[in-house]
Amino acid sequence: MASAATNELAAGRWNSSGLNAIHAGICAADAALIASAGLRSLSQDHGAVVELLESQVPDFGNTQRRQFAGLLKMKNVVAYEQRLLTETEARQLTDHANRLTKWAVAIVREQLG
Numbered sequence: 269m270a271s272a273a274t275n276e277l278a279a280g281r282w283n284s285s286g287l288n289a290i291h292a293g294i295c296a297a298d299a300a301l302i303a304s305a306g307l308r309s310l311s312q313d314h315g316a317v318v319e320l321l322e323s324q325v326p327d328f329g330n331t332q333r334r335q336f337a338g339l340l341k342m343k344n345v346v347a348y349e350q351r352l353l354t355e356t357e358a359r360q361l362t363d364h365a366n367r368l369t370k371w372a373v374a375i376v377r378e379q380l381g
Contacts, residue, residue, distance in 0.1 A: 269295060270369040273362045282358035286346045289358075289365035293339035296365070296372035300325055303372075303379040314340050325375065332371055335364040 269292035276285035297317050301307055305324035309317045318336060321328040342361060346353060353361075 270362075270365045273365050277358055277362050280355075282353040282355055283346060285358040286342065286353045286361045289361035290339045290343050290346060292365040293336055293368045296369045297321060297336055300328070300372040300375040303376040314343070327371070327375060332368060335368045338364045339368070 269288050273285045273288035273292055276282075276288055294314055294317075297314075298308060301309070301317065301320055301324060304326075305320070307320060307324060309320055311317070318333065321332070321336075339361060342353075342357065345351070346361075
């Protein structure tokens with residue numbers, strides 16, 4: 269999904285890029301949590317994942333928290349509001365998603381040994 273966000277960004281499809289970025293970030297957070305702690309949040313509130321990440325994933329720091337929060341705060345705007353994303357917003361979301369995904373991949377690889 270992060271690569272889809274990047275591809276959509278390159279094509280000038282800001283909303284599609286942003287939505288893919290947000291979903292990539294949510295998937296990355298889930299993957300890190302599952303790999304580190306064997307847990308998955310069942311909450312409808314994606315913010316609840318942050319609490320689990322903080323308590324269960326030692327490598328979840330301020331940088332990852334900021335990236336994930338940046339994605340989550342735009343979720344409703346992208347998915348449900350009438351206004352379209354700007355290029356700047358899409359770039360920021362895609363950047364957050366790519367960095368969070370890279371972090372999660374490292375966590376998963378570390379856990380797989």
